[in-house]
Amino acid sequence: MKDQYVYQTGTGLYVNLTNRCSNRCDFCVRNYDADKTKHHGFAGYDLWLDHEPSSDEVVAKAAAALDAHPETEEIVFCGYGEPTYRVEQLCAVADFAHERGLKTRLNTNGHGNAINGRDITDDIVAHIDTIGVSLNATDAKKYDAICHGKWGEKSFDLMLDFAGRCVKRGGNVVMSVVDIIGQEEIAKAQAIADSIGAKLRVRKMING
Ligand code: SF4
Structure with missing residues (x-):
């Protein structure tokens, strides 16, 4: 389903x-269906959008989904893109989640401030219970080599700054790396997370 x-x-x-x-x-995971024809999807879903949904559209679908899945515990902002491009809609949907007694979680690349041209960490901390920031690498060069951020090697520092600001504002920040980077890199990643007061999660690599 599209x-x-x-x-x-x-x-x-x-x-x-x-x-x-x-x-x-x-x-x-988007790379596995970059031409949009050989579609593997994610968890069985097609996450390429025909349009960016309004918060009202999301809330309507989420309300229906909650009726069908009363076991739901949290709303997670995660998909084929960076959710903070749509911080206003993200906050509105998070308000709906909290009204329904659910937790909220954000999976972000940590570029939200740079994307929006302002510090959005107040809004994020106020609306999101767990802020998952992808650390991915242990320095700017390595990060750029695998993430190819819009701001080149600065993309790494922008991500760290975002995560640090969220921590300072009292946010529950969980940084993550994938397990394939090896023990030495994982130890460095832990030290980076520790240095800004965040937690570290080591994720399993997803192979499409
Ligand atoms: S940050 Fe990387 S993994 Fe996440 S949606 Fe963007 S390109 Fe994909």
């Missing part, structure tokens, strides 16, 4: 707000 902006995985209701992204990560 235009999937709300999808269910386990006890999480996932919201896919945009296909825009400031990175072009080598490992992105």
Whole structure:
């Protein structure tokens, strides 16, 4: 099914707000169907959007999904793009989640301030219970080599600055790396997370 902006995985209701992204990560699940014909999808869903949904559209679909899945515990902002491109809609949907007694989680590349041209971390911390920031690498060069951020090697510092600001504002920040980087890099990643007061999660590599 096309235009999937709300999808269910386990006890999480996932919201896919945009296909825009400031990175072009080598490992992105979008790469497995970049030509949009050999579609593998993600968790069985087609996450390429025909349009970016309004918050009202998302809330309507989410409400229906909650009726069908009363086991839902959280709304997760995650999809084929960087959710903070749509910070206003993200906050509106997060308000709906909290009204329904659900937790909220954001999976972000940490470029939200650079994308919006302003510091959005107040809004993020006020609306998101768990802020997952993809660390991906342990320095700017390595990050650029695999994530190809819009701001070149600065993209790494922009991400770290965002994560640090969220921590300072009291946010629950969980940075992540994938397990294939090896123990030495994982230790460095832990040190980076520790240095800004964030947690670190080591994720399993997803192979499309
Ligand atoms: S930041 Fe996320 S959505 Fe963007 S290219 Fe990387 S993995 Fe894909």
